[in-house]
Amino acid sequence: MLGVMLTSAVITDIRTHRISNAMVVAILVLGLVSHLLTQGYNGIVDWGAGAAVGLGLFLPFYVAGGMGAGDVKLLAAVGCVIGPIAALYAGGIALLAGVPLALFAMVRKQLRLRAALRQEQATPARHSSSTAMADIHEQGQRIPYALAIAVGAIAGVWQSGLLATFIGELS
Secondary structure, X not given: OHXXXXXXXXXXXXXXXXXXXXXXXXXXXXXXXXXXHHHHHHHHHHHHHHHHHHHHHHHXXXXXXXXXXXXXXXXHHHHHHHOHHHHHHHHHHHHHHHHHHHHHHHHHHHHHHHHHHHXXXXXXXXXXXXXXXXXXXXXXXXXXXXXXXXXXXXHHHHHHOHHHHHHHXXX
């Protein structure tokens, strides 16, 4: 279920550069229900600790202006589902997975700026191309970080042993 929800979040983030609050709430509820079903009321502690770890890992980046609030909320929600240990792995791996995304965004922005600069030099109407360059500067700051969070979540579940436990319980 988490995989389906993360896939939806990734697609939405790539298309709109937004992660909906409805998706975050759905993942929070999924985490709460799964922890209650598997651990009873003790699962609430893992649920809350997972949220705290996810929130704590990404909140400094949001405060510094390097990450959107939706990304922070998404990792906190993922932490609710996978628990605090896996959330720690997931956040660390998501940060590493985000490096190629950031590099891609920087290269893309540079290429778009160069193309806009060439057009500005070739076009007598400078106002419209200057506006285009300003738009490129603004758009270049947005990175669909849900993809890195999804990669981190998968790797976190794998690394923490949750996947092996889940498969063992199925058989």
